[in-house]
Amino acid sequence: MKHGNDFDKHDNQASALGDFLRAARERLAPEDFGLSKGQRRRTKGLRREEVADLCGISTTWYTWMEQGRTTAISVATLAELATGLRLTEAERAYLFQLAGRTDPALPHEKHEGPAPYEALVAAIRSPAYILDRYWDAIAWNQAAAKLFCDWLVSPLGQREKFAPNLLRYVFLHSNAPNLILDWEERAWRLVAEYRADSAGLRHDAVHQALVDELQAVSPVFKEAWRSQKVLAREGGSRGFLLPKEGKRFYWQYTLRMAQQNEIKLVVLHPQDCDEGFY
Incomplete structure (x- = not known):
């Protein structure tokens, strides 16, 4: 049985979704869709039945959504609403968030090259690196390269067969269990975090190839997946056993880029801060 707070939360969510749909509909110009503005239009923008027709759904169903009577909207319907209402990328993301759904269409990557990210991580003194949607490292600083010398070894302009991928390193590199304290626990957590992070990549060929490869080679990854x-993917204490320094502990911060939500900045700040380490 749902408590009063649960009903209030659901009602507020449905109301916010309805308000957003109505505002999006009202700002659309009929003439942009080849529709006559007409003398008898009493509402701003498009009529509900016109939006429903554009989105390929029934007028009744659209009306219920706009009136805040439901949030049980399928991903396919949300995608049709985003297209029919001509939502921007940010508006589409907001629509899916209001409906409590994961958008299967990730934002298009902006091919800006690694330079802006290299400048960002270079400005950070602690070990820092940036992961893309597949958890490939696309930029890192010298402190990160020193900490993860077995992982971040390829010069950024001279890739080997694969970009440095965090999952490949943790599960396939022979030295990873020696470097990472409590390796098996951390490895299982990484898989659970990647599953959450890659929810929108279910039909992505690159993602599926990575998962298939790791399952075929690593029994631990296969069981965890x-x-x-x-x-x-949250922060917390991370421990490493370094050959010369011994055990070192860091507090991990994971931040997402506002412009590209699938890009993550990971910073490891030393808990036993030793200026001589840098």
Whole structure:
């Protein structure tokens, strides 16, 4: 049984979704869709039945959504609404968020090259690196290269067969279990975090190839992936055993880029801050 707060939360969510749909509809110009503005139009923008027709859904169903009577909207319908209402990328993301759904269409990558990210991580003194949607490292600083010398080894302009991928390193490199304290626990958590992070990549060929490769080679990854565990990529203490320095502990911060949500900046700040380490 749902408590009063649960009903209030659902009602507020449905109301916010309805308000957003109505505002999006009212700002559309009929003439932009080949429709006559007409003398008898009493509403701003398009009529509900016109939007419903553009989106390929019934007028009744659209009306219910706009009136805040439901949030049980399929991903396919949300995608049709985004297209029919001509939403921007940010508006589409907001629509899916209001409906509590994951958008299967990730934002298009902006091919700006690694230079802006290299400048960002270079300005950070602690080990820092940037991951893309597949958890390939696309930029890192010298402190990160020193900490992860077995992973971040390829010069950025001279890739080998693969870009430095965090999952490939953790599960396939022989030295990863020696470097990462509590390796198996951390490895299982990484898989659960990647599953959550890649929810929108279910039909992505690159993502599926990576998962298939790791399942074929790593029994630990295969078991962890099939467990269906999901965790948010959060911060916390991370321990490493370095050959010369011994055990070192860092506090991990993971930040997402506002312009490209699938890009993550990871910073490891030393808990036992030793200026001589840098």
